[in-house]
Amino acid sequence: GAVVSQHPSRVICKSGTSVKIECRSLDFQATTMFWYRQFPKQSLMLMATSNEGSKATYEQGVEKDKFLINHASLTLSTLTVTSAHPEDSSFYICSARDLGFSDEKLFFGSGTQLSVL
Amino acid sequence: SQQGEEDPQALSIQEGENATMNCSYKTSINNLQWYRQNSGRGLVHLILIRSNEREKHSGRLRVTLDTSKKSSSLLITASRAADTASYFCATDGLAAGNKLTFGGGTRVLVKP
Numbered sequence: 001g002a003v004v005s006q007h008p009s010r011v012i013c014k015s016g017t018s019v020k021i022e023c024r025s026l027d028f029q030a031t032t033m034f035w036y037r038q039f040p041k042q043s044l045m046l047m048a049t050s051n052e053g054s055k056a057t058y059e060q061g062v063e064k065d066k067f068l069i070n071h072a073s074l075t076l077s078t079l080t081v082t083s084a085h086p087e088d089s090s091f092y093i094c095s096a097r098d099l100g101f102s103d104e105k106l107f108f109g110s111g112t113q114l115s116v117l
Numbered sequence: 118s119q120q121g122e123e124d125p126q127a128l129s130i131q132e133g134e135n136a137t138m139n140c141s142y143k144t145s146i147n148n149l150q151w152y153r154q155n156s157g158r159g160l161v162h163l164i165l166i167r168s169n170e171r172e173k174h175s176g177r178l179r180v181t182l183d184t185s186k187k188s189s190s191l192l193i194t195a196s197r198a199a200d201t202a203s204y205f206c207a208t209d210g211l212a213a214g215n216k217l218t219f220g221g222g223t224r225v226l227v228k229p
Contacts, residue, residue, distance in 0.1 A: 004159075006159070034216070034217075036219075041222075041224070042221070042222075043205065043219045043220060043221045043222055044160070044205070044219045046216060046217075046218070049216065091157070093159050093160070095159075095160070104147070104148060104150075104165065104209055105150060105162040105165055106150075106152075106160070106162065106207075106217060107162070108152075108159035108160040108161070109159050110158055110159045111157065111158060111159045113157065
């Protein structure tokens with residue numbers, strides 16, 4: 001099956017710094033990738049849809065200047081948490097669809113645990 | 118907002134028993150999917166059922182869909198300790214623009 005690689009898996013940073021998370025589709029091209037946020041023992045909340053070559057589409061309530069998304073190639077999307085604060089601490093997961101598959105399932109990265117001190 | 122609500126929130130069973138969890142949703146859907154998540158990891162797709170299907174099987178998994186009640190169930194038969202994980206339903210709504218909306222999840226613990 002399709003593989004989505006997400007890095008780093010865990011990051012600890014000081015308040016006020018920026019953190020970049022990478023999401024790569026390893027064996028397929030992804031014109032669209034999805035970024036989710038998950039709090040402990042809770043569901044996934046869609047933050048934004050990353051579109052290759054164009055601006056990301058953000059969900060209501062998600063600050064686009066806070067969570068910068070870049071999808072510069074068909075295999076890479078990045079999420080940058082700018083000026084991170086402790087309330088940004090969370091588990092961030094990316095996903096993508098392999099259009100070579102006939103159904104609409106998502107392939108997920110392994111997630112990034114962000115801890116802001 | 119969450120489309121799906123799952124029940125129960127947590128489930129503890131003995132190895133060999135069956136595990137059943139339910140998902141209810143609010144709006145019309147194209148399909149409903151079930152995913153599994155091990156602690157601290159990404160999600161893995163388990164099974165997809167389309168809106169015109171009523172039941173689907175994959176190995177030890179059985180999924181049902183009742184669009185009149187806007188609900189789905191996931192049954193794991195003959196559970197194993199390795200089935201311990203959180204299970205999420207996700208709906209691909211007609212008006213969702215190709216986005217999946219996830220339910221709250223059921224945390225399943227299978228005791229050896």
